[in-house]
Amino acid sequence: MRFDRLAAAGAAVLLAVPAAAQVPGTPRALGMGGAYVGAARGVESLFQNPANLALPNAPTWSAAFPTISVGAGVRGLELGDFADLVQYDDLTQEERDALLADIPANGTGLDLDLRAPLAALQYGRFAASVSYATVGSHTVNRSIVDLVLNGFDRTNTYTIDHTEGFRATFWDVAAGYGHRIGPVAIGATAHAYFPRALVRSALVDVDTTYSVISGFTVPTDIRVTYAGVRSETGNGFGLDIGAAMEPVPGLTLSAALDNVVNTMAWDDELGVRTVVLDQNDYQEGDPQAILDEYAQSETEYVESSALPGTRALATALRGDRDAGLPMTLRAGAAYQLRTGTTLATAFQKELDEDTPYGGMWDQQLSVGVQQRLPIITLRAGLATDMQDGTLLSGGLSLGPIHLGVAHIATGSGDDGREGWIATFGLGGRSDTVQP
Numbered sequence: 001m002r003f004d005r006l007a008a009a010g011a012a013v014l015l016a017v018p019a020a021a022q023v024p025g026t027p028r029a030l031g032m033g034g035a036y037v038g039a040a041r042g043v044e045s046l047f048q049n050p051a052n053l054a055l056p057n058a059p060t061w062s063a064a065f066p067t068i069s070v071g072a073g074v075r076g077l078e079l080g081d082f083a084d085l086v087q088y089d090d091l092t093q094e095e096r097d098a099l100l101a102d103i104p105a106n107g108t109g110l111d112l113d114l115r116a117p118l119a120a121l122q123y124g125r126f127a128a129s130v131s132y133a134t135v136g137s138h139t140v141n142r143s144i145v146d147l148v149l150n151g152f153d154r155t156n157t158y159t160i161d162h163t164e165g166f167r168a169t170f171w172d173v174a175a176g177y178g179h180r181i182g183p184v185a186i187g188a189t190a191h192a193y194f195p196r197a198l199v200r201s202a203l204v205d206v207d208t209t210y211s212v213i214s215g216f217t218v219p220t221d222i223r224v225t226y227a228g229v230r231s232e233t234g235n236g237f238g239l240d241i242g243a244a245m246e247p248v249p250g251l252t253l254s255a256a257l258d259n260v261v262n263t264m265a266w267d268d269e270l271g272v273r274t275v276v277l278d279q280n281d282y283q284e285g286d287p288q289a290i291l292d293e294y295a296q297s298e299t300e301y302v303e304s305s306a307l308p309g310t311r312a313l314a315t316a317l318r319g320d321r322d323a324g325l326p327m328t329l330r331a332g333a334a335y336q337l338r339t340g341t342t343l344a345t346a347f348q349k350e351l352d353e354d355t356p357y358g359g360m361w362d363q364q365l366s367v368g369v370q371q372r373l374p375i376i377t378l379r380a381g382l383a384t385d386m387q388d389g390t391l392l393s394g395g396l397s398l399g400p401i402h403l404g405v406a407h408i409a410t411g412s413g414d415d416g417r418e419g420w421i422a423t424f425g426l427g428g429r430s431d432t433v434q435p
Contacts, residue, residue: 031395032368033381073419
């Protein structure tokens, strides 16, 4: 079945690990399009601005158990094209040719960004959380997609460039505190990072298999080698700082600098995993068997015996190893009306360039609205990267259940990327507020 081939291909190139969306830590923040730095209160202040913990209308306590935010998207193709790939056998030849032709020269890919504050608690002006995150990127070039969908064709030229990926997973234990000095609240959040996996992976070699047929030597298959260089341990420390105030009742001005200090570093020892695939694998292979073979192949990385492509991965990984999370400036305002309406705007910008942990956009301008009703709270938001990217979002809260969803798109043509972000969280807060 065609779906099995695609699954085998996904196993072969290990898709599903990039950071491609502006994924916030909470459903409320996503529902308002990211315009939440001024509106955040209670435990959510830990993820937006710790100074908000000391604002006079912050709840006495709040908790979230758990929150999960997932951004999934595509690059190079539109979302509907991936449905056509799954139904490839049902397409006409003309539709198949058009679909393959739409894949840009620099490849297509699936993006996934997972942020999961698994437990977070705020009491008074103190808050703490335990979170898990995975970020990265991956692409697959047109010739490899053609190989998987149509099988080996000796008249085609198969290349391995632009079939590569990055993945980082880590735990983040954070604790924040807010303090008020006159009308101004200040705050800081300290992070202890526990890296779990840093991976650079790619197709690193392609080898043509020849057979003698009717006295002629002809190509009959190709073998592709997929490798991943990885570091699995490390440690790190981070610090966020912020300030906030309410100059008039109902109006909050808030600004924070995330990762003003960041020392996340990975272990120097590298491992490598390798799997070699032929037509039996990428046409009829068992995806789980391919993944198992890949996982069980891990050995210590040895520079002198590695393939050139694998050495290039190791070089890139060494550059990633000492790169910290991007320093990010976040500022915004929120105004709460007596009608239960909150209007908010925010701006954020990544101040570090060329970090592998950044989002799709390095800057974002957002506006959002929240409306409290008797049994439900509704949210909507709009954001832009101030160039060609847009994000449209909505969300709601019903008792302890909080939901948010957004569509994000940026660029066009071969450089176009689009996707969806969804968040779900369970949590609550006290009806009483701090003085």
